[in-house]
Amino acid sequence: MPDTPPSPTELPRTDPRRLRRAGLVIGAALLVVLGAGTATRLAARQDLAAATRDNATPSVNVVRPAGGEAGALVLPGRLQAWAQAPVYARTDGYLRRWYADIGTPVKAGQVLAEIDAPEVDQQLAAANAALATAQAQRDLSAVTAARWERLVELNAVSRQAADERRGDLAAREAMRNEAQANVQRLRALTGFRRIVAPFDGVVTSRDVDVGALIAAGDGRATPLFTVADTRKLRLYVSVPQSLAAGIRPGLTARFTTPDQPDQVFEAQLVRSADAVDAQSGAMLVQLVFDNSAGRLKPGAYAQVTLDLQGPGAGAAPLRVPSSALLFRKEGTAVAVVGPGDRVQVRPVRIARDFGASLELAGGIGAADWVVNNPPDSIADGDLVRPVRPQNAAKAGAPARS
Template identity: 35%
Template sequence: MNLAETPLRSAAGTADPAAAPSPTDAAAERSASAAPAAPAVADPFGDAEGGKRWRQVLVWTLAGLLLLAASGGVYTWRSHRAAAQTGAYVTTPVKRGNLVLNVTANGTLQPTRAVNIGSELSGTVSRVLVDINDQVRKGQVLVELDTAKLNDQIVRSRAALAAARAAVAVAQATQSEARTALARLEEVARLSDGKVPSRAEMDTGRATLARADANVLNAKAAVDSAQAALSTDMTNLARASIRAPIDGVVLSRSVDPGNAVAASLQAVTLFQLAEDLHHLRLLVNVDEADVGAVRLGQTAMFTVSAYANRPYPATITRVAYGSTITDNVVTYVAYLDVDNADLTLRPGMTATATIRAAQRDHVLLIPNSALRFAPRDGGKAGSGGIVASLMPRLPARAPRQAGVANGGGQTQRQVWVLRGDTPQAITVQLGISDGRNTEVSGDAIQEGMQVITDQRAAAQ
């Protein structure tokens, strides 16, 4: 309460009418007291309209700054989110080195020449003169059959031959008699001027001579037949002693004394001989996908279970054109020559061969995983402006990696390299591959480039 506005009161508490101010003085006092309580604020723009515009500019400026701050935050969040979804790239530098293309195939060792020995005759085995692992020479007797029946047959054949020869003598005598009789009849006819003998007698004499000539020829043919039969029996007797057809070693034996041998359309195998075990042949089955790289004269190394840590050298001498189909798998037989000077290898051993099909020296190499790689976002993650970052996008599909053969017969493929933080696709020409690394060439690829082989999983 203002003191100027407080009326004076008497000691008894009543107002003094003489001391009360006039209405004019009261108004003046109220104006004076009200002036310092509400001072006037000066307008910086000089008027009320300018103040309104200043407030509008201030509001829009603050709103713009807030929008920019929000956009930056969203862009940063989208970038971090895209980076988290994309993950880090795993790279490997392009290097120079040597590359060898090997073809692996399995097979068995065989003798360079193996012969199965059988018998053309039926009979009983009387003696067996060799056993397994024996060295034999060509013409050496291996088995003897019982020859009692064969000897009897020879005696019979010789008797038949003697009878045939005797028949020839009889026929020749009859021929001579018929010839003499006919000559006498012709002489009588000449002396009698054809009056005697009669024509019938002359015809009979000529027919008798012709029959005698035929009987001589028949008897001689019988002699030839008997001679052939005797020769056959002599051959059978000789074959009762079964001999080695080649020099070699006995690999197997399936006969013993006392066994009965029955000859049939297919001879029974009694022995198996190998010509020379110092030289063997390895037959391997090459898959149809690898046979195109296998050539004559290529070298190979193989191992057998008996000497797992010892590699043996071999050389390809033949690649068969005929195929073998087993369980729908097509393979081709390759023949490799093997030196077995120390006789450590044996026929029938299973071998695993590694054929050196091709070799490249000092070429650019990349891992095979680089050929299979494609970025999950197609190499465009994190690209675009603020508006693009705020727009929803469908998941990108990785492009298919396909090989394209160029005019030179090489295959072109697309690989991805990392330039800075961005993956970039380049085209290269492929060479040979050993299953882990592949030879590449081309203007776009250089030694030291970082090829992408994998993309780490996105952070959760």
């Protein structure tokens, strides 16, 4: 017998418990979706706030101060002969002969040249004749004065007349002395016809030749000869005022010259000016080098290294780029990144200016991070994001302190 369809009153009914479970599942799913969206928005908001803070914090490049050799000061110097004398003519004439050329070693009193001075010879002959005349006149006046003294004793002449004869004798003696002095002067001039070396040394210049007209005291720009004693050399160095306190007695300096760059020479400090030159702001010091072997030449340029270690030398200056310097109304300063990436503006004093870099005498330490190219508006306490050199990062330095 075929099945008959159920009546509407006989349809299956839905279980309420199943409906509740489905509703709970759907509600939980909606809560999960809503929570995930809220969390995503909160995370995005936090990321945006962090990015805003990072963008508001300026990035600055930082460098470590560089330090050279502790206590070493490298300065330019100039070598000069221990003694140097320009030799001029003291009498007029023509050069007859010269005996020493440049580079010739000479002894004190050695003849360098001879001057032919016929006019001086004639003047000397005339002076001798004038002296003879004055001597004869003086002798005659002396005899006359003696005779008048005897006549006065005999009351043959007046005392006035005898006094006049004594006065004439005094005048004749003065004229004789004047003529004699003129003879001695001309004899000295004839001695100056021989130009001699003032001391042992080497002829470093000769600015005269045979037949040249010689005029004494004509204000020549260059002397006839120049003689220099090069057995010892003076080395002059100008030390900056900020480092002058490190100069002490007994200091030994090392120096090199361009013509012998591989040779290092030593010189001893002998004296200093003990005064700062107002124009250069430096103190002049003098060192002595024993040049008995003739290795160096006077007038040469030298690069001098002074060891300033010891009492009064102070700490070795540190070097920073010139672009790290700040100019404030209080003076020069640098910006240093301290703890918490906060800026510290420190006043500094420039010891030496090398152009691209500066040596600072105090104000910073070797372990400080100095801001390079700091903005003019940087101030104490500013928060910054330091960017360190790659070599520092490779060595293990963190990206931020």
